[in-house]
Amino acid sequence: MTTRLVGDHALLVEVGSGAEAQSLHAELLRRRAEGSLTVREIVPAARTVLLDGLDDPARRAAELAAAAIPPTPPPARAAIELPVRYDGPDLAEVAAHWRVPEREVARIHAATEFTVAFCGFAPGFGYLTGLPDRYDVPRRATPRTAVPVGSVALAGPYTGVYPRSSPGGWQLIGTTDAVLWDHARVPAALLAPGTRVRFVPVEVPAGVPAGDA
Numbered sequence: 001m002t003t004r005l006v007g008d009h010a011l012l013v014e015v016g017s018g019a020e021a022q023s024l025h026a027e028l029l030r031r032r033a034e035g036s037l038t039v040r041e042i043v044p045a046a047r048t049v050l051l052d053g054l055d056d057p058a059r060r061a062a063e064l065a066a067a068a069i070p071p072t073p074p075p076a077r078a079a080i081e082l083p084v085r086y087d088g089p090d091l092a093e094v095a096a097h098w099r100v101p102e103r104e105v106a107r108i109h110a111a112t113e114f115t116v117a118f119c120g121f122a123p124g125f126g127y128l129t130g131l132p133d134r135y136d137v138p139r140r141a142t143p144r145t146a147v148p149v150g151s152v153a154l155a156g157p158y159t160g161v162y163p164r165s166s167p168g169g170w171q172l173i174g175t176t177d178a179v180l181w182d183h184a185r186v187p188a189a190l191l192a193p194g195t196r197v198r199f200v201p202v203e204v205p206a207g208v209p210a211g212d213a
Contacts, residue, residue, distance in 0.1 A: 003061035011057040013049045013064060018129060022117055023069050024049050025193060044118040044193045079113060079196035084152050086201060088172035094154060097137050105173060106201060114159055114197040119189065124163035124181025126191035131157065143169030150176045
């Protein structure tokens with residue numbers, strides 16, 4: 001674990017993996033909820049967690065450096081279910097990369113429970129983890145200039161859903177009508193770090209069996 005002071009009231013904690021970052025984030029949220037940590041914002045990323053609004057970041061850095069990161073606690077809330085049509089233009093390319101039929105991509109993806117590791121790129125965009133390492137996929141060699149809103153996509157170890165139309169280089173495997181970002185909703189983002197997510201097929205390709213990934 002590496003800690004870096006950021007300005008007068010913030011601390012950036014860098015850990016060795018995404019799983020450690022998720023565990024640290026969960027532990028810091030627990031401490032804030034119980035009152036042992038006073039902090040304005042706790043922002044996770046791929047392998048870091050930023051704490052902003054600390055009275056004494058140097059003291060907190062020393063405390064964190066001396067403590068072990070506990071395992072991620074079991075989630076308290078039920079998973080959010082997102083309906084999805086596995087109709088993406090890159091479904092065949094992902095199937096070829098995984099060396100499975102296209103219908104098997106849908107089965108594997110829908111059978112997986114995901115967790116929002118962190119958010120970024122665009123308001124409401126969550127980076128979801130859960131697929132085994134063997135299902136990592138590369139980004140497209142040439143990004144699209146416009147990815148349709150609601151596109152369910154893969155890149156590296158992550159699944160994501162585009163909350164609005166934007167450029168992007170992820171592999172598109174499906175589409176959802178779920179509203180990921182609504183400024184009139186509280187909270188505006190449907191997905192937050194730590195949220196469990198399951199994708200529920202709306203139109204399952206013929207021959208897709210039920211089961212676990």
